[in-house]
Amino acid sequence: MRKIPGASILTSASLLCFSSLLLIACAKTPEPPVNVAAPAPVEWTKHGGGDAEQRFSTLNKITPSNIAELGLAWSFDLGVSRGIEATPLVVDGLIYVTATWNKVFALDAKTGALRWQFDPKVDRSKAADLCCDAVNRGVAYSDGKIITGTIDGRLLALDAKTGAKLWDVITVDQSKPYTITGAPRIVKDKVFIGNGGAEFGVRGYLSAYDISTGNMLWRFYTVPGNPADGFENPAMVKAAKTWTGEWWKFGGGGTAWDSMAYDPALDLLYVGVGNGSPWNQSIRSPGGGDNLYLSSIVALRPDTGEYVWHYQTTPGETWDYTATQHLILAELEIDGKPRSVIMQAPKNGFFYVIDRATGELLSAKNYVPVNWATHIDPKTGRPVEIPEARYGSKAPYLQLPGPFGGHNWHPMSFSPDSGLVYIPAMETPYVYANDKDFSYNAKGWNTGADSAMGSLPTDVAQFKAVKAAVKGRLLAWDPVKQQPAWQVEHNSPWNGGVLSTAGGLVFQGNADAKLVAYRADNGERLWDFFAQTGIVAPPISYELDGEQYIAVASGWGGAFALVYGGLFPAESDAGVGRLMVFKLGGKSALPDIADKVAARPAPPESNANPETIAKGKIIYDSNCVVCHGDHAISSGLIPDLRWSPLLASDEAIQAVVLDGVLSSRGMPAFNGVLNKADVQDLRSYIISAANEGLEAKLDIGK
Structure with a gap:
């Protein structure tokens, strides 16, 4: 195997197993920096704790010396559990949190008493347009308003005290597979929101709205459109020169679905841009090219949307290597000089330190x-x-x-005290292969990569080797030295976002259903709490009446959990989603977990021929795997198809898959994507999987 200078390498055994598995603009140094990092000391009013998005709390009453006294103060049942990814906000004694399907809750931050709740009643059939679960990452606050985005592409303003709706605007063409999962950001009197949908073939953009009226003020497209329609601005003229072919027919991608940060001293808004559509550049832009502004950090003027600079982490992106991962602004001393920097650990595996005034690369290391x-x-x-x-x-x-990247959406944290960035890192290998039979599907996934390569092996030895090669860790990274300071290995990938505090602590939830506190300087594990379900959301900290609180939303889910959660089971119960709040001396306890084990009905007899089953698996892997799990082994977040009564007849399953009789519950119709013959083959594959007994064969269990 090729030796990669400066990079760790997979073992030959891991390579062999995976092959078997998946093959069936420089400028002068700026003036001394102005610190933009300091968050409010008591509340948590912005998504990342402040405009710099450091996710560092200046509160220091909870420390390594008293962390053993930390206990649950209260918890609130969100009524749903699937993919709780929200960062809570705390303003004026209220804590705001969102749940699945964009439900918003306002609670007393000291007691957990419900003040109000709001259901935007999203169109749940839009689940068909979600790459990565029915998730959202929280709300924004300013001027007495709570701002939230919805899966069906709306942006809403609510009265922060009452929950009354103030305005509701559509930000996307709802006939196209656009979605919103990210948290809005607010700068001055403007609300900023992007969208998702690159896997399905859309053109990405970021929009600015007036916080008082909801009127759109400007829109910045992240990739160029059809040249015949003209280009919106000089930035798009520049970008179009880096594309070839007829990319606009595939949408292009570049959705800005998550990260942003703001520097008030420079008056620059930084936006992370996503992957190409399709992933496979040889289809999207067959003549190559950088394909701006895919996989880039783009700096804009927040008042006008004017382009200022960009840095592209993955030119000619072809691997779903988004640069939408968490952006952090900080002041570092590099080569003896103070520098105002922006830092990112995007999917591609490299950590970047960039001058945030100019876009100049200062350093990068895997x-x-x-x-x-x-x-x-x-x-x-x-x-x-x-x-x-x-x-x-x-x-x-x-x-x-x-x-899935070396780091996905789960926010990292920077501590100015330790000088370290704490990253929810992971290793998830994948075999990329050209989809020789690709044709654009306006209603489905459009990766251009052979989806059959993604299935895990059913050979016992190979499966165990794969599980050993897939890893997750909490990584403390020195951004100046560009090297690890310490790391903690997890039992699996897909662990929660991170909070660091002035008390010398780092908090992270994990896939094993625990919230854990570590020493910020050396990673020593000091405290943990069993949450009953995996935690993917990031914690926050706030203070009320002299007491410091730690809050985190729990609820297992997201892309990895849906696809591989059944084959990589965590110590989680899929069905318990809560907001949990802790303080020193907290004495509360979570309710007991209900026994949800139910008898599985015997599946119909599998009598289809191997060719039909193989055709059904291709259909399943192309349309169903992202929600119902690899090899039809569900994570438990949504129904396991192998035990569904719909398998009783072709008519029953077609009523759901083609006619959409369960669309109001989040199961979209695939009419226009699949036909009756396809669904018959799909049913045959699922019945075969049910009779295979793969879980027992592979000894899968908690």
């Missing part, structure tokens, strides 16, 4: 094992790619990171 590039050239800022990784016209390539 924070997880990578084998698609050897390093980032410090002079050009570009990755030095390994040619074999460009799978479009070559053989399949086993790669680290895979599409």
Whole structure:
């Protein structure tokens, strides 16, 4: 296997198992920096704790010396559990949190008493347009208003005291597969929101709205559209020169679905831009090119949307390597000089430190094992790619990171006290291969990568090897030295976002259903609490009446949990979603977990021929796996199809899959994507999977 300078490498055994598994603009130094980082000391009024998005609390009453006294003060049952990813906000004694399907709750931050709740009544059939679960990441607050986005593409303003709706605007063309899962951001009197949908074939953009009226003020597209329609601004003219072919027919992608940050001293809004549509550049832009502004950090003027600079982390993106991961602003001393920087650990596995005034690369180093590039050239800022990784016209390539990335959406944290960035990192290899039969589907996934490569092996030895190769960790990273300070290994990937505090602590929830506190300086595990369900959301901290609180929303879910949660079961109960709040001396307890074990009905006899089952698996992997799980083994977040009464007849399953009789419950119709013959083959595959007994064979269990 090729040796990668400066990068960790998979073992030969891991490579062999995975192959078997998946093959069936420089400028002068700016003036001394102005610190934009300090958050409000008592409340948590912004998504990342402040405009700099450091997720660092200046509260210091909870420390390593008294952390043993930390206990549950109160909890609130959100009534749903699927994919709770929200960052709570705390303003004027109220704590605001969102749940599945964009429900908003306002609670007394000291007692947990419900003050109000709001249900935007989203169109649940839009679940068909979600790549990564029916999630959202929280609300924004300003001027007495709570601002929230919805899965069906709306932006709403609510009265912060009463929950009354003030305005409700549509931000997308709802006939297209756009969605909103990110938290809005507010700068001055403007609300900023992006969208998702790149996997389905949309053109990404960021929009600004007037906080008082909901009127749209400007829109910045992140990729160019059809040249015949003209380009919106000089930035799009520049970008179009880096694309080839007829990319606009595939949408182009570049959705700004999550991260933003703001520097008031420079008056710059920073936006993370996502992957291409399709992923496979050889289809999207067959002549190559950088494909701006995919996988880029883009700096804009918040008042006008004017482009200022960009830095592209993955030119010619072809692996779903988004740069929508958490952006952090900080002041660092580099080479003896103070620098105002923006930091990111995007999916591609490299940690970037960039001058936030100019976009100049200051340093970059891989924070997880990578084998698609050897390093980032410090002079050009570009990755030095390994040619074999460009799978479009070559053989399949086993790669680290895979599409889940070295770091996904789960926010990291920066502590000015320790000088370290705490990253929810992971290793999830993947084999990329060209989809030779690709045709654009306006109602489905459009990756251009062979989805059959994603199935895990059913051979016992290979499966165990795969599980051993997939990893998750909490990584404390020194951004100046560009090296790890310490790390804690987790039992699986897909662990929660991170909070660091002036008390010398780091808090993170994990897939094993625990909220854990570590020493910020050395990673020593000091305290944990069993939450009954996996935690993917990030904690926050606030103070009321002289007491410091830690709050986190629990609820297992998201992309990895849906696809692989059944094959990588965590110590979680899928059905318990809560907001949990802790303080020193807290004496509350969570309700007992209800026994949800139910008898499984015997599946129908599997009598289809192997060819039909194989056709059904292709249909399943292309349309169903992202929600119902690899090999039809569900995570438990949504019904396990293998035990569904719908398998009793072709007519029953067709009524759901084609006619959409369960669309109001989040199961969309696939009429226009699949036909009756497809559904018959799909049913045959699911029945075969039910009779296979794969869980017992692979000894899968908690």
